[in-house]
Amino acid sequence: MQAHLKQTYNYAFLDEGSKKEIRRTTLKAVAIPGYQVPFASREMPIGRGWGTGGLQLTLSLIGDQDCLKVIDQGNDDSVNAVSIKKLVQSCTEAEVTTDSERATLIQTRHRIPEVPIRADQILIFQVPLPEPLRMVEAKERKTKQLHAEMDYSGIWLRLYEDIVKWGKISIGADYPALAHKRYIFAPSPIPRYDLPKLNRADGLFLFGAGREKKIYAIPPYTDVEPLAFDDYPFEVEHFDGCTCRLCGSNDTFLDEIFDETTGQKFYQCSDTGNCQKRQEKRHTP
Amino acid sequence: MTNANAFHHVHDTRKLYRRLLDSMARPGKINDIADLLRGVPETCPCSPGTYALAQTLLDQQVSFYYYSQELNADDAERAIEWTTGSRHTASDAADYWFIDTSPEIDEIDSIMQSVRIGTLTEPEKSATIALHVRKLSGADDLTLPMILRGPGINGWHLLSAEGMNIEWLRLRSERNRDYPTGCDFVLFDDDGQIAALPRTTRIERRGF
Numbered sequence: 001m002q003a004h005l006k007q008t009y010n011y012a013f014l015d016e017g018s019k020k021e022i023r024r025t026t027l028k029a030v031a032i033p034g035y036q037v038p039f040a041s042r043e044m045p046i047g048r049g050w051g052t053g054g055l056q057l058t059l060s061l062i063g064d065q066d067c068l069k070v071i072d073q074g075n076d077d078s079v080n081a082v083s084i085k086k087l088v089q090s091c092t093e094a095e096v097t098t099d100s101e102r103a104t105l106i107q108t109r110h111r112i113p114e115v116p117i118r119a120d121q122i123l124i125f126q127v128p129l130p131e132p133l134r135m136v137e138a139k140e141r142k143t144k145q146l147h148a149e150m151d152y153s154g155i156w157l158r159l160y161e162d163i164v165k166w167g168k169i170s171i172g173a174d175y176p177a178l179a180h181k182r183y184i185f186a187p188s189p190i191p192r193y194d195l196p197k198l199n200r201a202d203g204l205f206l207f208g209a210g211r212e213k214k215i216y217a218i219p220p221y222t223d224v225e226p227l228a229f230d231d232y233p234f235e236v237e238h239f240d241g242c243t244c245r246l247c248g249s250n251d252t253f254l255d256e257i258f259d260e261t262t263g264q265k266f267y268q269c270s271d272t273g274n275c276q277k278r279q280e281k282r283h284t285p
Numbered sequence: 286m287t288n289a290n291a292f293h294h295v296h297d298t299r300k301l302y303r304r305l306l307d308s309m310a311r312p313g314k315i316n317d318i319a320d321l322l323r324g325v326p327e328t329c330p331c332s333p334g335t336y337a338l339a340q341t342l343l344d345q346q347v348s349f350y351y352y353s354q355e356l357n358a359d360d361a362e363r364a365i366e367w368t369t370g371s372r373h374t375a376s377d378a379a380d381y382w383f384i385d386t387s388p389e390i391d392e393i394d395s396i397m398q399s400v401r402i403g404t405l406t407e408p409e410k411s412a413t414i415a416l417h418v419r420k421l422s423g424a425d426d427l428t429l430p431m432i433l434r435g436p437g438i439n440g441w442h443l444l445s446a447e448g449m450n451i452e453w454l455r456l457r458s459e460r461n462r463d464y465p466t467g468c469d470f471v472l473f474d475d476d477g478q479i480a481a482l483p484r485t486t487r488i489e490r491r492g493f
Contacts, residue, residue: 011295011296012299016294016295016298017344017345017346019299020298020341020342020343020344021344023306023341023342024342024347025409026306027305027306027309027469028409028469030306030309030437030483031309031469031483031484031485032408032409032465032484032485033436033485035408035465037409060302061299061302061303061306063296063299063300063303119311144407145406147406148404148406149405180436180485182464182465183465200439204306204307204310217310219309219310219311219437220311220436220437221436221437221438221439222436222437223436
């Protein structure tokens with residue numbers, strides 16, 4: 001006789017104890033904007049460093065009424081985004097979408113959707129390195145102390161040295177910013193173009209670092225100021241004269257694509273969901 | 286046999302958490318949890334709000350302190366311990382406080398003196414106080430109107446409460462003086478309305 005063992009998991013994969021711990025941590029994180037709250041970070045069926053922090057946040061939030069969008073560098077169709085969506089669908093009845101305006105929860109790696117996040121939406125970031133001071137101090141105990149004392153001279157010096165060496169600040173993605181005039185935090189490797197979207201926004205932003213076991217948050221209407229000097233102001237990426245080859249947009253974040261054989265360069269929207277919608281609009285008169 | 290309408294430990298705790306998170310992210314915003322409180326067993330010796338919040342937040346990893354002037358306060362403590370696995374502990378060690386009846390002024394004082402506020406290195410090691418008030422409203426119609434400012438609030442937000450002593454606000458601002466240390470408040474009323482006052486929220490009493 002052959003017995004089929006059907007493996008069933010708890011609703012939303014995580015056990016209730018794990019969810020409670022993540023929820024308690026998230027509430028604390030919201031109460032202290034930009035402060036990295038340690039949490040236990042469970043083993044997930046994907047490897048650490050592949051979005052486990054974001055995934056745990058998503059699973060602690062999601063219910064059957066939710067509609068989930070998962071993006072990877074703006075892309076809905078990358079392997080990682082698709083796998084995460086499949087995992088969530090296999091343990092909840094939640095819907096999935098590629099339309100950022102329909103979604104109630106958006107899990108993202110390295111981009112913020114072009115359409116601003118509304119008050120009824122939550123944006124969940126997958127964070128590889130949550131500690132902005134790690135580039136100037138290797139020890140966790142020391143960086144915790146630096147945050148406690150608001151001693152940010154190390155990171156300011158790093159920015160100053162950049163200007164001396166290169167004439168500008170060389171940090172591209174993951175540009176450090178100050179939350180609620182208190183904590184310097186890492187916005188995860190979003191382009192500088194996306195960083196101003198965190199400042200005094202309508203939506204709630206949650207950050208989960210699974211490997212580094214930290215959760216932090218930027219609540220709505222919270223001051224987020226990119227670190228900059230008076231004479232070297234913060235600048236975002238520009239795409240002057242470039243348009244998306246698919247939807248023709250000239251006001252979105254564009255990826256540069258290089259054709260090896262012809263040597264030609266193309267530009268194309270990084271936010272594929274938004275690009276798709278624009279293309280449909282263009283084709284329906 | 287299980288009652289289909291009973292408070293569900295997977296789905297109702299999640300729904301409550303989402304509304305609590307919304308209230309915490311938008312201080313003073315009132316969320317309605319009345320539909321979830323209908324599932325709380327009638328025999329429960331604490332208020333339905335305390336029961337539901339305890340089920341959502343507590344487990345064996347954290348401790349709580351329960352305050353009530355009712356005679357069955359001990360039963361309530363035990364009921365929360367039994368249903369959540371959390372331990373009732375000394376007031377100055379508690380992670381979560383549940384204050385079910387309105388204490389006298391000197392008791393508020395001793396509560397606020399013993400509440401944990403965390404340290405500068407670990408501000409998250411602070412307590413959260415779930416405070417039962419009679420009524421909450423977003424208009425200027427109750428005895429304690431408050432004007433809130435800070436993260437999560439676009440400009441200012443009005444929240445008013447009834448059955449909440451103003452002493453709470455005075456001692457709260459005293460304890461929360463040294464941000465990021467401080468304690469966070471969750472308010473819930475008899476009608477199943479909740480609102481939150483995280484430590485970042487600055488409160489002005491109207492008319493001051």
